Amino acid sequence: MLNHSESLDRVFQALADGTRRDIVERLVSGPASVSQLAQPLAMSLPAVMQHLQVLEACGLVRSEKVGRVRTCRIEPQVLRMAEEWIARRRTSWEQRLDRLDDLLAEKPSEQGSTS
Amino acid sequence: MLNHSESLDRVFQALADGTRRDIVERLVSGPASVSQLAQPLAMSLPAVMQHLQVLEACGLVRSEKVGRVRTCRIEPQVLRMAEEWIARRRTSWEQRLDRLDDLLAEKPSEQGSTS
DNA sequence: CCAACAGTCAAGCGACTGCTTAAGTGTTTG
Protein backbone atom coordinates (compact mmCIF):
# COMPACT_ATOMS: atom_id res chain seq x y z
CA MET A 1 0.00 0.00 0.00
CA LEU A 2 1.31 3.42 -0.93
CA ASN A 3 1.92 5.87 1.84
CA HIS A 4 0.51 9.31 1.04
CA SER A 5 1.42 10.49 4.49
CA GLU A 6 3.36 13.60 3.58
CA SER A 7 0.79 14.56 1.01
CA LEU A 8 -1.99 14.18 3.60
CA ASP A 9 0.05 16.22 6.07
CA ARG A 10 0.13 19.08 3.58
CA VAL A 11 -3.54 18.94 2.57
CA PHE A 12 -4.92 18.79 6.09
CA GLN A 13 -2.46 21.46 7.17
CA ALA A 14 -3.70 23.62 4.29
CA LEU A 15 -7.34 23.08 5.27
CA ALA A 16 -6.59 23.84 8.92
CA ASP A 17 -6.73 27.57 8.28
CA GLY A 18 -9.94 29.54 7.92
CA THR A 19 -8.53 31.98 5.40
CA ARG A 20 -7.38 29.15 3.16
CA ARG A 21 -10.76 27.43 3.47
CA ASP A 22 -12.36 30.75 2.46
CA ILE A 23 -10.16 30.81 -0.62
CA VAL A 24 -11.11 27.22 -1.50
CA GLU A 25 -14.76 28.16 -0.92
CA ARG A 26 -14.43 31.09 -3.28
CA LEU A 27 -12.68 29.00 -5.93
CA VAL A 28 -15.28 26.22 -6.06
CA SER A 29 -17.61 28.79 -7.64
CA GLY A 30 -15.07 29.52 -10.36
CA PRO A 31 -11.53 30.75 -11.10
CA ALA A 32 -10.30 34.06 -9.69
CA SER A 33 -7.29 36.32 -9.77
CA VAL A 34 -5.05 36.90 -6.76
CA SER A 35 -6.46 40.36 -6.06
CA GLN A 36 -10.04 39.13 -6.45
CA LEU A 37 -9.25 36.50 -3.83
CA ALA A 38 -7.54 39.06 -1.62
CA GLN A 39 -10.26 41.71 -1.81
CA PRO A 40 -12.62 40.33 0.89
CA LEU A 41 -9.75 39.21 3.14
CA ALA A 42 -8.56 41.44 5.96
CA MET A 43 -4.85 41.09 5.31
CA SER A 44 -2.05 42.24 3.06
CA LEU A 45 -1.55 40.93 -0.45
CA PRO A 46 1.71 39.11 0.42
CA ALA A 47 -0.16 37.27 3.16
CA VAL A 48 -2.73 36.08 0.62
CA MET A 49 0.09 35.02 -1.69
CA GLN A 50 1.57 32.92 1.06
CA HIS A 51 -1.75 31.19 1.63
CA LEU A 52 -2.00 30.54 -2.10
CA GLN A 53 1.49 29.04 -2.07
CA VAL A 54 0.41 26.63 0.67
CA LEU A 55 -2.66 25.69 -1.36
CA GLU A 56 -0.59 25.17 -4.50
CA ALA A 57 2.15 23.23 -2.71
CA CYS A 58 -0.35 20.58 -1.65
CA GLY A 59 -2.06 20.52 -5.03
CA LEU A 60 -5.42 21.94 -3.93
CA VAL A 61 -5.05 24.93 -6.23
CA ARG A 62 -3.39 25.45 -9.59
CA SER A 63 -2.61 28.86 -11.04
CA GLU A 64 -1.45 30.33 -14.29
CA LYS A 65 -0.13 33.78 -15.09
CA VAL A 66 -1.23 35.66 -18.18
CA GLY A 67 0.18 39.13 -18.60
CA ARG A 68 0.29 40.60 -15.13
CA VAL A 69 -2.68 38.65 -13.81
CA ARG A 70 -2.44 35.26 -12.09
CA THR A 71 -5.62 33.20 -12.33
CA CYS A 72 -6.23 30.53 -9.69
CA ARG A 73 -8.51 27.51 -9.98
CA ILE A 74 -9.26 24.59 -7.72
CA GLU A 75 -7.91 21.09 -8.33
CA PRO A 76 -10.39 18.58 -6.89
CA GLN A 77 -8.33 15.37 -6.89
CA VAL A 78 -6.47 16.23 -3.71
CA LEU A 79 -9.72 17.30 -2.09
CA ARG A 80 -11.08 13.86 -2.94
CA MET A 81 -8.00 12.15 -1.51
CA ALA A 82 -8.46 13.86 1.85
CA GLU A 83 -12.18 13.11 1.81
CA GLU A 84 -11.49 9.44 1.13
CA TRP A 85 -8.91 9.13 3.88
CA ILE A 86 -11.52 10.28 6.37
CA ALA A 87 -14.35 8.26 4.80
CA ARG A 88 -12.36 5.01 4.97
CA ARG A 89 -11.63 5.43 8.66
CA ARG A 90 -15.17 6.41 9.47
CA THR A 91 -16.73 3.47 7.59
CA SER A 92 -14.14 1.13 9.05
CA TRP A 93 -15.26 2.23 12.50
CA GLU A 94 -18.92 1.83 11.61
CA GLN A 95 -18.37 -1.68 10.27
CA ARG A 96 -16.62 -2.63 13.47
CA LEU A 97 -19.64 -1.43 15.43
CA ASP A 98 -21.94 -3.45 13.18
CA ARG A 99 -19.96 -6.64 13.76
CA LEU A 100 -20.08 -5.94 17.46
CA ASP A 101 -23.85 -5.53 17.32
CA ASP A 102 -24.15 -8.83 15.45
CA LEU A 103 -22.16 -10.65 18.10
CA LEU A 104 -24.20 -9.17 20.91
CA ALA A 105 -27.48 -9.99 19.16
CA GLU A 106 -26.42 -13.55 18.47
CA LYS A 107 -25.21 -14.42 21.96
CA PRO A 108 -27.09 -12.07 24.26
CA SER A 109 -26.23 -13.76 27.59
CA GLU A 110 -23.04 -15.79 27.17
CA GLN A 111 -19.92 -14.81 29.04
CA GLY A 112 -16.49 -16.33 29.59
CA SER A 113 -16.59 -19.70 27.83
CA THR A 114 -15.26 -20.54 24.41
CA SER A 115 -17.48 -22.93 22.45
CA MET B 1 -25.43 29.53 8.58
CA LEU B 2 -23.54 28.24 11.55
CA ASN B 3 -19.84 28.89 11.62
CA HIS B 4 -17.87 25.78 12.59
CA SER B 5 -14.70 27.50 11.57
CA GLU B 6 -12.74 27.13 14.79
CA SER B 7 -13.87 23.57 15.14
CA LEU B 8 -12.75 22.79 11.58
CA ASP B 9 -9.43 24.52 12.27
CA ARG B 10 -8.83 22.13 15.14
CA VAL B 11 -9.92 18.95 13.37
CA PHE B 12 -7.90 19.55 10.23
CA GLN B 13 -4.95 20.67 12.34
CA ALA B 14 -5.25 17.43 14.31
CA LEU B 15 -5.36 15.34 11.12
CA ALA B 16 -2.37 17.21 9.67
CA ASP B 17 0.06 15.07 11.65
CA GLY B 18 1.05 11.53 10.70
CA THR B 19 1.40 10.35 14.27
CA ARG B 20 -2.10 11.54 15.12
CA ARG B 21 -3.49 9.91 11.98
CA ASP B 22 -1.74 6.69 13.09
CA ILE B 23 -3.48 6.96 16.44
CA VAL B 24 -6.86 7.50 14.75
CA GLU B 25 -6.09 4.54 12.48
CA ARG B 26 -5.35 2.37 15.48
CA LEU B 27 -8.48 3.49 17.31
CA VAL B 28 -10.92 2.74 14.47
CA SER B 29 -10.17 -0.94 15.12
CA GLY B 30 -11.15 -0.58 18.77
CA PRO B 31 -10.37 1.23 22.05
CA ALA B 32 -6.84 1.24 23.45
CA SER B 33 -4.90 2.45 26.47
CA VAL B 34 -2.35 5.25 26.28
CA SER B 35 0.61 2.87 26.48
CA GLN B 36 -0.88 0.55 23.88
CA LEU B 37 -1.13 3.55 21.58
CA ALA B 38 2.40 4.65 22.47
CA GLN B 39 4.05 1.25 22.02
CA PRO B 40 4.51 1.32 18.20
CA LEU B 41 5.35 5.05 18.14
CA ALA B 42 8.98 6.17 18.17
CA MET B 43 8.61 8.87 20.79
CA SER B 44 8.27 9.47 24.50
CA LEU B 45 5.06 8.89 26.41
CA PRO B 46 4.52 12.61 27.14
CA ALA B 47 4.72 13.26 23.40
CA VAL B 48 1.96 10.71 22.81
CA MET B 49 -0.07 12.30 25.58
CA GLN B 50 0.22 15.67 23.86
CA HIS B 51 -1.03 14.18 20.61
CA LEU B 52 -3.94 12.63 22.48
CA GLN B 53 -4.75 16.00 24.03
CA VAL B 54 -4.93 17.54 20.56
CA LEU B 55 -7.21 14.72 19.41
CA GLU B 56 -9.44 15.12 22.46
CA ALA B 57 -9.52 18.91 22.23
CA CYS B 58 -11.08 18.72 18.76
CA GLY B 59 -13.45 15.92 19.75
CA LEU B 60 -11.94 13.20 17.54
CA VAL B 61 -11.12 11.06 20.57
CA ARG B 62 -12.73 10.58 23.94
CA SER B 63 -11.00 8.92 26.88
CA GLU B 64 -11.84 7.66 30.31
CA LYS B 65 -9.62 6.67 33.18
CA VAL B 66 -10.27 3.55 35.23
CA GLY B 67 -7.77 2.76 37.94
CA ARG B 68 -4.41 3.74 36.55
CA VAL B 69 -5.23 3.08 32.90
CA ARG B 70 -6.81 5.56 30.51
CA THR B 71 -8.79 4.02 27.70
CA CYS B 72 -9.20 5.99 24.47
CA ARG B 73 -11.85 5.53 21.83
CA ILE B 74 -12.70 7.33 18.64
CA GLU B 75 -15.64 9.72 18.28
CA PRO B 76 -16.84 9.62 14.68
CA GLN B 77 -19.12 12.69 14.55
CA VAL B 78 -16.26 15.15 14.17
CA LEU B 79 -14.69 12.91 11.54
CA ARG B 80 -17.96 13.09 9.64
CA MET B 81 -18.09 16.88 9.97
CA ALA B 82 -14.67 17.25 8.37
CA GLU B 83 -15.58 14.74 5.67
CA GLU B 84 -18.75 16.66 4.87
CA TRP B 85 -17.02 20.01 4.68
CA ILE B 86 -14.76 18.60 1.97
CA ALA B 87 -17.54 16.69 0.23
CA ARG B 88 -19.75 19.77 -0.07
CA ARG B 89 -17.00 21.82 -1.72
CA ARG B 90 -16.03 19.02 -4.06
CA THR B 91 -19.61 18.35 -5.20
CA SER B 92 -20.25 22.06 -5.50
CA TRP B 93 -17.29 22.24 -7.86
CA GLU B 94 -18.47 19.22 -9.84
CA GLN B 95 -21.98 20.66 -10.22
CA ARG B 96 -20.50 23.87 -11.53
CA LEU B 97 -18.58 21.92 -14.14
CA ASP B 98 -21.76 20.04 -15.10
CA ARG B 99 -23.68 23.28 -15.64
CA LEU B 100 -20.80 24.56 -17.70
CA ASP B 101 -20.86 21.42 -19.85
CA ASP B 102 -24.61 21.81 -20.34
CA LEU B 103 -24.21 25.36 -21.55
CA LEU B 104 -21.44 24.43 -23.94
CA ALA B 105 -23.40 21.45 -25.30
CA GLU B 106 -26.60 23.45 -25.73
CA LYS B 107 -25.14 26.49 -27.45
CA PRO B 108 -21.92 25.36 -28.99
CA SER B 109 -21.35 28.54 -31.03
CA GLU B 110 -23.55 31.27 -29.54
CA GLN B 111 -22.15 34.14 -27.56
CA GLY B 112 -23.91 37.13 -25.95
CA SER B 113 -27.65 36.39 -26.12
CA THR B 114 -30.07 35.30 -23.38
CA SER B 115 -32.93 32.76 -23.96
C1' DC C 1 4.70 -1.60 52.94
C1' DC C 2 7.33 -0.82 48.69
C1' DA C 3 8.31 -1.45 44.04
C1' DA C 4 6.78 -1.56 39.48
C1' DC C 5 3.42 0.41 36.57
C1' DA C 6 0.52 3.83 33.90
C1' DG C 7 0.05 8.16 33.32
C1' DT C 8 0.81 13.33 34.19
C1' DC C 9 2.93 18.06 34.82
C1' DA C 10 6.26 21.45 33.67
C1' DA C 11 9.99 23.67 31.58
C1' DG C 12 12.62 24.39 27.63
C1' DC C 13 14.15 24.21 22.84
C1' DG C 14 14.54 24.40 17.80
C1' DA C 15 11.57 24.62 13.83
C1' DC C 16 7.66 26.27 11.62
C1' DT C 17 3.37 29.65 10.93
C1' DG C 18 0.96 33.61 9.77
C1' DC C 19 1.45 37.80 9.51
C1' DT C 20 3.77 42.49 8.66
C1' DT C 21 6.40 46.27 5.99
C1' DA C 22 9.49 47.74 2.42
C1' DA C 23 11.31 47.29 -1.79
C1' DG C 24 11.31 45.05 -5.85
C1' DT C 25 9.58 42.98 -11.10
C1' DG C 26 7.19 42.85 -15.11
C1' DT C 27 2.74 44.63 -17.75
C1' DT C 28 -0.53 47.60 -19.37
C1' DT C 29 -2.50 52.29 -20.16
C1' DG C 30 -2.68 57.33 -21.12
Next chain:
DNA sequence: CAAACACTTAAGCAGTCGCTTGACTGTTGG
Protein backbone atom coordinates in the same frame (compact mmCIF):
# COMPACT_ATOMS: atom_id res chain seq x y z
C1' DC D 1 7.91 57.30 -21.91
C1' DA D 2 5.79 57.57 -17.21
C1' DA D 3 2.49 56.21 -14.05
C1' DA D 4 -0.73 52.88 -12.37
C1' DC D 5 -1.41 48.06 -11.76
C1' DA D 6 -0.87 43.24 -10.30
C1' DC D 7 1.80 40.78 -8.27
C1' DT D 8 6.49 39.05 -6.06
C1' DT D 9 10.55 38.82 -3.01
C1' DA D 10 12.80 39.30 1.23
C1' DA D 11 13.43 40.17 5.94
C1' DG D 12 11.78 40.06 10.44
C1' DC D 13 8.84 39.00 14.37
C1' DA D 14 5.57 37.11 17.82
C1' DG D 15 3.31 32.98 18.64
C1' DT D 16 2.55 28.01 18.12
C1' DC D 17 4.11 23.03 17.42
C1' DG D 18 6.29 18.69 18.30
C1' DC D 19 9.32 16.96 20.92
C1' DT D 20 12.53 16.24 24.86
C1' DT D 21 13.99 15.39 29.85
C1' DG D 22 13.12 15.23 34.70
C1' DA D 23 10.26 15.11 38.39
C1' DC D 24 5.89 13.72 40.17
C1' DT D 25 0.96 11.39 41.29
C1' DG D 26 -1.88 7.84 41.92
C1' DT D 27 -2.71 2.47 41.46
C1' DT D 28 -1.80 -2.14 41.75
C1' DG D 29 0.71 -6.70 42.97
C1' DG D 30 3.89 -9.37 45.93
